[in-house]
Amino acid sequence: MTTQLFSWPRYLKKTAFHYCPGCGHSIIHRLVAEVIGELDIGAKTIGVPPAGCAVLAYNYFDVDMVEAAHGRAAAVATGLKRVLPDRIIFTYQGDGDIAAIGTAETIHAANRGENITMVFVNNGVYGMTGGQMAPTTILGQNSTTTPGGRDQKRDGAPLDLSEMLGITRGAAYIERTAVNSPKNIRRTKKALTKAFKTQMTGQGFSLVEILSPCPTNWKMTPVDACKWIEGSTAPFYPLKVIKDIVTNI
């Protein structure tokens, strides 16, 4: 008698990821698909991918998906959710998408308390366009547009988007996690589960920010990229529950 402990998630298509070796998107895609399967919401879930590395997310998630223009996922998700209030709507966005070009849409969706779930993948660079400075690039971090490292006087300070969202009246649940270690991956899955449950119980806006490695643009090995999160990014963006007014989950 054997027991199956690990299998391909039902809501992940059997397609190879295009992501670079060591990229956090592959892990996060899997976690989102696992959570959708475990909560048994795949038949009523609609996803909104971003512009950026994860634009092709619709090739991987086996749920209905509608693309959004760069930064507009929160607005598209708002339209979907208001028309289909009993469906589960999630967006999947990178830092440039959600925290630069889409800041207004994101803050206002949170502030309206839209009953949607946003997955915010923070790797501190614009990955798809070749590693330019993101709103979340930490001080001193190199990028193709911050030669010598991000300098606050020259390049502006990194944006703490999740903390900003945390002070909106409409946000119900916001947590920052990471996927640089097995322990953090398990915590991320727990946070994603809670975020989707927040929506399923109609309690309002939920978002999980996930610190994620980008070895290609950070010019590091995958192992060093995970260490960099531990030693540099996570101390800058502390892993913690930022807002939680959710009850009975």
Added chain:
Amino acid sequence: MSGNHVIGEAAIRAGCRFYAGYPITPQNELTEYMAGAMAKLKDGTFIQAESELAAINMVLGASAAGCRAMTSSSSPGISLKQEGISFLSAMDLPAVIVNCMRGGPGLGNISPSQGDYFQATRGGGHGDYRNIVLGPATAQELADLTMLAFDYADKYRTPVMILQDGMMGQMMEPAVMPDPVDPKRLPPKPWKLDGADGRPSRIIKSLYLDPAEEEQINWNLAHKYEKITDEIQRAETYRTDDAQIIIVAYGTAARIAKGAVNRVREKGVKAGLFRPISLWPFPTRILKEVNKKVKDFLVFEMSTGQMVEDVRLSLEGKGNVRFYGRPGGVVSTPIEIAEVIEGKFGRV
């Protein structure tokens, strides 16, 4: 009812159940009307969005979910919506967009203008696409064309723009409201997203990294536009039967031109009016029929000359085309246009 209210009521009667908008003059009455009307409906959504960009993208989401959805704005706001309109077009998603045109470019002013004709009829945003553009000239047409706009949007799966202006939007005029449509009884949308329950999951997208595939997408759109061009050219002809000169004007300009035609007719000048109603597709076929009998045309626009290009393209050199325009929010009188018809001023 003001023109903006007429559009709002007609949209509700057409089964529109989602509206997102942002305040801008001279179209605020429409946004306010939708707020009140949607609040009275069990299945209606009104959102005052944080921006024009957000509003059009909310409409995109609602449309992807299968709902009849609308947004409205005025010239500067329509510029901001162009990103979303390009995406809607690429994704074959229906939507109705109302542009209550004002003086421009830039902030311009809040007076009636027709300066956005090129933007509306040439696509407006990035990429190789067109939108159906309807140019109403009466309150009755605001009602009828709004109903029609939703039908066209669903039938051809494309954004449809109602191109009116500050005069139409603010003006009070009686109109008979069309019978309401029950949104539940509209034709089904087998492409919409509502969760892959018992069917394969669906994707609505506009990214095609393979140039060959993207080329095919562009040709698919082009074929759709050919079909639309063939099927929905609309125009009004007024006193053209014995006319020796035809004034070509749309919307508010056409109302002024009609007064001018009547005025010069009293003096024995055989003038007629050709009023395009579908601005894209331009009613070339109907204009060509008129051109079989008349060679002299005067195009009058509340701009420095945009539609005049479509008139010249349609006539293919087989007519003499004069142009007279008043841009920047200036509204001519019928007396002024009558004098232009009589050749007192105007340029070729």
